[in-house]
Amino acid sequence: MEGGFWTDFAWPAVLLVIKIVAVIVPVVLAMAWLTYAERKIIAAVQLRKGPNVVGWFGLLQPIADGVKLIFKETVIPSGANKVVFIIAPLMTFVLALVGWAVIPFGTWDGGKLVVSDINVGILYLFAISSLGVYGIIMSGWASNSRYAFLGGLRSAAQMVSYEVSIGFVLITVLLCAGSLNLSEIVLAQKERGLATVLGVPALTFLNWYWLPLLPMFVIFFISALAETNRHPFDLPEAEAELVTGYNVEYSAFTFALFFLGEYMNMILMSAMTSILFLGGWLPPLDVSWLNWIPGPIWLALKISFFLFLFILARAAYPRYRYDQLMRLGWKVFLPLTLVAVVVYAGVLLYAGWLPK
């Protein structure tokens, strides 16, 4: 074997670990302060102050919450199926993290800032988000409690239903971009699009897919709310009817893992929406000082915008009833997206805009 152990195995492995840490640490920190942001924003909507005691403006509140959850006792119910009960929160947390492997953060010296630049990145993200249901359904079953079980069942049906329309929305984006690779999708939004057609290439935000695919963009965002079990589709954890649903038997750190997983999924879904519809790491205008700002910052700004919408949706809308949720998914979104795939494909083919 030429090259030896160090250059062939050890050094790439170390590099990979550094890359993973560089992605995961900011994501986890963002997640922690997302909980703070959520409490502050909802408080502002409801004319309250929100957390303001721990640290300046309550900025250290997430740390206090984390410490509290870590030092509590983990209670495992005697009727629970112990192994599955422990695996379920771990699964939720890990699945929320592994999706970040394919998120591209920008370009640097001609290379791409991404942990793993795989050909089928978008399918990988779709697969990971469809797996998120297992943590919830397993926890619901393993808790051996009626409330938790009902929450798990609701969640399973809900996530499977909304995945279908998400899949069709992804297909419309793929038709426009002509690639399953997430970096290629972002780069496709840089060069071709509405701004180029209109003859104003400096307005790159017109190139992004949010405008030509506006109905799909809205459907995708609403489906993302349902897919992450967020308000107004948070029926799996409806506190008024199911106590808190699937995580009712969980305590201390096992509960924290569910909580972290949910927020991480929100960030992941926001990242996915930014990449598919808002041009990922691209600046909104092709101006030199905006181009100078590094890509990860643009991506973070776009993600923050969607997270803000997630939180506003929680503050503004009452919870859907379950039959209304199913009606929206199967009778409104599914036909709409199905027709949209045909229409977009037809228009692209007819106008000759299909990517080469």
Next chain:
Amino acid sequence: MVLQALAFYVFAAVAVAAGIMVVTARNPVHSVLFLILAFFNAAGLFVLMGAEFLAMILIIVYVGAVAVLFLFVVMMLDIDFVELRQGFVKYLPVGGLIGIVLLVELFVVVGGWVSLPATKSAIAEPVREGVSNTAALGRLLYTKYVYLFQAAGLILFVAMIGAIVLTLRHREGVKRQKIAQQLKRTRAESVQLVKVKPGEGV
């Protein structure tokens, strides 16, 4: 190459072990969970072979949708473990026979490759450099096999309609929400102003 071989053996070993656990686990829910593990490792093997599109589709379709519904149904079953074990001996001959037939078929295929080199031409060619997996599959499916592909789609469509027809039943006396009707309601037909005299009530 060493890493690939190592990954292959890990995936293959876990897949086989999970497969064995599917049939031997006492709890049906555990069986389904092991089935999911087996799917996962199969997807890993696909990735190692360079068929990343198939791997992702396997996870999305089987693990993300089919197995969820399996789990959904199995969790709601009222399970009596003693009763579940009783049929084991009765069904052993039939199950064993099917297993042996599958094994023999596999041996015939692999044996054919070894003893008759001409049959090797039927083995699928790996994807060439520079062509992505998805593009290669798409080109083949929508050109050479387009009629078969459409026929498969139609069969699935008919099956779907059949399943819907079989389970659809209209029940009398069920109140359903009609959103259009709710939106059409006006103030005139739903609100009534009543003058109430003091001390009399409505």
